[in-house]
Amino acid sequence: xxxxxxxxxxxxxxxxxxxxxxxxxxxxxxxxxxxxxxxxxxxxxxxxxxxxxxxxxxxxxxxxxxxxxxxxxxxxxxxxxxxxxxxxxxx
Amino acid sequence: xxxxxxxxxxxxxxxxxxxxxxxxxxxxxxxxxxxxxxxxxxxxxxxxxxxxxxxxxxxxxxxxxxxxxxxxxxxxxxxxxxxxxxxxxxxxxxxxxxxxxxxxxxxxxxxxxxxxxxxxxxxxxxxxxxxxxxxxxxxxxxxxxxxxxxxxxxxxxxxxxxxxxxxxxxxxxxxx
Numbered sequence: 001x002x003x004x005x006x007x008x009x010x011x012x013x014x015x016x017x018x019x020x021x022x023x024x025x026x027x028x029x030x031x032x033x034x035x036x037x038x039x040x041x042x043x044x045x046x047x048x049x050x051x052x053x054x055x056x057x058x059x060x061x062x063x064x065x066x067x068x069x070x071x072x073x074x075x076x077x078x079x080x081x082x083x084x085x086x087x088x089x090x091x
Numbered sequence: 092x093x094x095x096x097x098x099x100x101x102x103x104x105x106x107x108x109x110x111x112x113x114x115x116x117x118x119x120x121x122x123x124x125x126x127x128x129x130x131x132x133x134x135x136x137x138x139x140x141x142x143x144x145x146x147x148x149x150x151x152x153x154x155x156x157x158x159x160x161x162x163x164x165x166x167x168x169x170x171x172x173x174x175x176x177x178x179x180x181x182x183x184x185x186x187x188x189x190x191x192x193x194x195x196x197x198x199x200x201x202x203x204x205x206x207x208x209x210x211x212x213x214x215x216x217x218x219x220x221x222x223x224x225x226x227x228x229x230x231x232x233x234x235x236x237x238x239x240x241x242x243x244x245x246x247x248x249x250x251x252x253x254x255x256x257x258x259x260x261x262x263x264x265x266x267x
Contacts, residue, residue, distance in 0.1 A: 008126055012198075016214055058219075059213065059219045060212045061142060062141050
């Protein structure tokens, strides 16, 4: 069970959230080609260590939250709103 | 205890939160509460539910006209949605209230961190609801979707089995 520090509600249990995937992927330019779009939609890295991800606080404030989580230890370093910048990921 | 109420959701339009706060103050003499808090004058209660969003709990007998008036008064300032038909209020109070919530809600409701006037949108017995501490008796309001009310009531009764509980339906408290 993760305890996710929602920037709006405070620390809340994981079952109030939906995991919504990698928060680092960027939509490619319209002329970037089919492979770039395919990679954007389907190809994901599977990092061991710090990972930036989206969580949707569906049972709370209903905001999307950007969470920096260690996939190895489940430690959570930061959780910020969707428009805010997080510190650069360090490996 | 079941409590009839009028529930209106207010969502501030982009950049209009100060205007909403002013309009609400002018109309109800209530401040827009900070995140995790609520403000109340006894009859009307404003509950923070999300950034820029509040739930206004009002007496049941003012009916539909209230939200219609509010809607025209807040045009361009906030979205006003009457939720009374889809939500209802269960009030839980008594000596063992905190023990009952400890069995079905994951939040820390100890008076040290969650005192009167605090509120939270969370899961109680796996049902999404708005939890608000009315007073330090302790007494809590649970605002829940009507279709989940029976489920939540049964879960609460099950959780309070060891302490004993009594349910007072809404039609029994008319005149309170």
